[in-house]
Amino acid sequence: MGAREVGLPTRSVPLESFYPQRVTIWEVGARDGLQNEKSIVPVATKLEFxxxxxxxxxxxxxATSFVHPKWVPQLADAEELLAGLERRPGVDYPVLVPNERGLDRALAAGVGHIAIFASATESFAKRNLNRTLDEQFEMFEPVVTRALAEGLRVRGYISMCFGDQWEGDVEPEQVHRVGERLLDMGCWQISLGDTIGVATPGLVEDVIAGFDEIDRLAVHFHDTYGQALANTLTALRCGVSTVDSSAGGLGGCPYAESATGNLATEDLVWALEGMGIEHGVDLDALARTSAWMAEQLGRPSPSRVVQALTG
Incomplete structure (x- = not known):
């Protein structure tokens, strides 16, 4: 008997009053989930996904990223993908924009929502952006200023918020400084990234506690040590209500070799349903989608919930 045949017990209200009533899921499967795939996924497959x-x-x-194709060949088809995308009413399709050239491409493609990608550490800023920690803001400022002037919304990602594979521990205060600069620059939201998946619930609490505007935070956990869901639930308990996740647990980072897959959207939804937290997702349809994508990639989905529902 499958897990859905047994039935998932749910609550009509969250387990505890300090959990949010509803969680917004920021699905990154088509961009962060696929960017590290070595075999190029056809545009038609991405569009169907x-x-x-x-x-x-x-x-x-x-949906995609306007990073230079040399660095992320998987996303070299960004213009073609956006040209073929059927934009659904009520669905937002943000794209990652690394610099002004990327913004030019995004504007030409008619994008209305972009994200920039900052680092909490010196080492990753140099490897990922070829900038120092401070120089990255000099690169982002004209991007954000122009984007806002064009009526775009701008989100800010911060990588290596909980640990850096070259520097080790990252002080929460350093994350706060980077985050506040992005918010002051005009980002409507910042996503705190556990790029190499080393966060634990206590550290998540410490990092989130330093921000004054927790309602402008999102979290983005990788599951290297199997802590992504636990860390996410901790963030929700701290007042965060937007969670980045990837259908089927796809993902990694081309600039951080130890980064494994993202928190699986199905695993997140299963937990939210059991806690009585609204999310708006059809779990069975999502699991079938991830199983289908796993077939396209030629390997099983790492999500335990996808395995349980479709196995």
Whole structure:
């Protein structure tokens, strides 16, 4: 008997009053989930993936990135993908923009929502952006200023918030400084990234506690040590209500070799349903979508919930 045949007990209200009533899921499967794939995924497959995710009820689908094709060949088809994308009513399709050239491409493609990608550490800023920690803001400022002037929304990612593979521990205060600069610059939201998956619930609490505007935070956990869901629930208990996740647990980072897959959207949804927290996603449809994508990639989904529902 399958897990859905048994039935998932749910609550009508969250377990504890300090959990949010509703969680916004920022689905990154089509961008962060696929960017590290060595075999190029056809545009038609990516478009079908985005369509299936929208059909499953996800309303924020990070579609692609305008990073230089040399660095992330998997996303070299960004213009072609956006040109072929059927934009659904009520669904947002943000894209990652690394610099002004990327913004030019995004504006030409008619994008209305972008994200920039900052680092909390000196080492990763140099490896990922070829900038120092301070110089990265000099690169982002004209991007954000122009984007806002064009009427775009701008989100800020911060990588290596909980640990850096070259520097080790990252002081929460350093994350706060980077985050506040992005918010002051005009980002409407910042996403705290556990790029190499080393965070633990206590550290999550410490980092989030330093921000004054917790309602402008999102979290983005990788599951290297199997802590992504525990860390996410901790963030929700701290007042965060937007969670980045990837259908089927796809993902990694081309600039951080130890980064494994993202928190699986299905694992997140299963937990939210059991806690009585609204999310708007059809779990069965989503699991079928991830199983389908796993077939396209030629390997099983790492998500335990996908395995349970479709095995």
């Amino acid at each position: 985005l369509g299936r995710l929208a059909d499953a009820g996800l309303t924020t689908l990070e």
